[in-house]
Amino acid sequence: MARPTSDYVLSQLTRRDDSTALKKILLAAAQPGMLSMAGGLPAPESFPAERLWAAMDSVMSRRPAEVLQYAPTEGVPELRDLVARLATETGARRTREHAMVTSGGQQGIDLITRTLVDPGDAVALEDPGYLGAVQAFQQAGARLLAVPGDSDGLDTEVLEALLRDGERPKLVYVVPHFHNPTGAVLSPWRRRHLAELSETYGFVIVEDDPCAELWFDEPRQPSIDVHTDRVVRLMSLSKTMCPGLRLAGMVGPAPLLRAASNVKQCTDLQANTLSQHLVAEVIGDAGFLAGHLTRLRSLYRAKADELESLLVTRVPQLVFGKPRGGLFLWCRLAAEFALDAHAFAAAAAERGVAVVPGDPFCIRADGSRYVRLSYATLSSPQLDEATARLAAVCHDVLPIRGRETAKIKSRGGEL
Secondary structure (H helix, E strand, C coil), X not given: CCCCHHHCCCCHHHHHCCCCHHHHHHHHHCCCCCEECCCCCCCHHHCCHHXXXXXXXXXXXXXXXXXXXXXXXXXXXXXXXXXHHHXXXXXXXCCHHHEEEECCHHHHHHHHHHHHCCCCCXXXXXXXXXXXXXXXXXXXXXXXXXXXXXXXXXCHXXXXXXXXXXXXXXXXXXXXXXXXXXXXCCCHHHHHHHHHHHHHHCCEEEEECCCCCCECCCCCCCCHHHCCCCEEEEEECCCCCCHHHCCEEEECCHHHXXXXXXXXXXXCCCCCHHHHHHHHHHHCCHHHHHHHHHHHHHHHHHHHHHHXXXXXXXXXXXXXXXXXXXXXXXXXXXXXXXXXXXXXXHHHHHCCEECEECHHHXXXXXXXXXXXXXXXXXXXXXXXXXXXXXXXXXXXXXXXXXXXXHHHHHCCCCC
């Protein structure tokens, strides 16, 4: 019989983080019969399966011993060169020494945190924020500085006020394009302002941009590293290629990456060699990559437009801004709606739809009236069915709320 966790003496850092929110999101997506709008899983039809299969034939026929062998901790040289090239196309000029390969973007967050942050050090980030980053910072023992944001991203003036009051974060974490969960895009002025603050106060900017290429109307903006060298970019391939390869690029100052490489060596020695050669073969084909990204934007824009239309028509109790890119809608429950986010998510799950309540993303902000919905994974018929089920949840609640409203109005009161 397995021993309970309480029988083992866990480390202080492990005991510090008891969050299961991310696990619950992933589990919800896997429940039989569940229509999941919970996780940030990309659409299966977006995966370049045929191109990867052709790449497998190519690399295995040309150099099987190399692609099945250990590789440098920093990554396969060809892929590092390609990551540097892609980073240069969207930001400051970078070369191989400025690039390394990680086992997914989440490992990049973990590596740079463990490279820079000691227990008790401050880390600033937008509130609400990406759950995986919040958990990584908490497990490292960081003290979180919650900075509010709006549709233009993290409010750098609030951050500046914290800095003037004496706060000295080791790093500031931002998701500049289609922020998870809010969908915000960091404005050009705030990008410049954040760069200026990093130069003045000495913190590192961690720019996590997994969905930057999934824009709908306005192309992505340049990286913040065009304004300062104090930037580490995390360039995940999970949303633009496929998550199963577990690869991402990390780009930044060479001395900082050398230190992060030492940390990575103690973690997993290296990212998967075969995956690296496959990805290098595929993204090295510039013509294919450009066309693939165009197809992804068209795919996700169509899904976003469909979900937006269905929700506006069927579920007016969810209020949201028009999505500009990415995979998510950040929805506020209308003030007159009786359920809070957790009750709404529980009722939706009973009807076979998984959504994420807002609280797990929040540090100090109140997420009790927010839910995150992903339109990425479900097909058109599934989006139709999922919104019909959400509408049924609201229909179950509104008659009761409607009677309460009628009573208040009959007494001359206000809502």
